[in-house]
Amino acid sequence: MADNDAARVQIDYESGEKVYLQIARIIRDRIINGELPVGAQIPSGNQMKQEWGVNRLTGAMAVEELRKAGLVVTRPGVGTFVAATPTLQVVVMRPGDRVVSRMPTEQERLRLGTGYLTPVLVVTRSGGCVEQYNAAVTVCQSQR
Numbered sequence: 001m002a003d004n005d006a007a008r009v010q011i012d013y014e015s016g017e018k019v020y021l022q023i024a025r026i027i028r029d030r031i032i033n034g035e036l037p038v039g040a041q042i043p044s045g046n047q048m049k050q051e052w053g054v055n056r057l058t059g060a061m062a063v064e065e066l067r068k069a070g071l072v073v074t075r076p077g078v079g080t081f082v083a084a085t086p087t088l089q090v091v092v093m094r095p096g097d098r099v100v101s102r103m104p105t106e107q108e109r110l111r112l113g114t115g116y117l118t119p120v121l122v123v124t125r126s127g128g129c130v131e132q133y134n135a136a137v138t139v140c141q142s143q144r
Helices: 003-007 019-032 045-052 056-068 106-112
Strands: 072-075 079-082 089-093 098-102 120-124 130-134 138-142
Touching: 019 045, 019 056, 045 056, 056 072, 056 079, 089 120, 089 130, 106 130, 120 138
Parallel strands: 089 138
Antiparallel strands: 072 079, 098 120, 120 130
């Protein structure tokens, strides 16, 4: 996929997911994949309107979600900038392990730093141990 194609992610109005959460997820993904490194300015309200056809309030709500997750900071009159890049973690899955995705409880959200837009991955090991991970920055890898 070309960089220009990646920048043209569309909003799915039929998905049931709120538009501002979709925009926050798209920007978060750009931060995680390095397209928007620490210090980079995220799209302004006008740029969000151009790219996704949303109004300023929707853009502001997306920025607020990113701020709650600790990913961006806003400098009044200047813009909003990437403050942190989450570290991608790999969870090795062994035979008999199971993984499910669900929305986090309030405690999990705070502990894992998921914000309100990111599910948790719940890994149940074959021995019964249960682990939770932030789904935005976790990859499950099977081990043979």
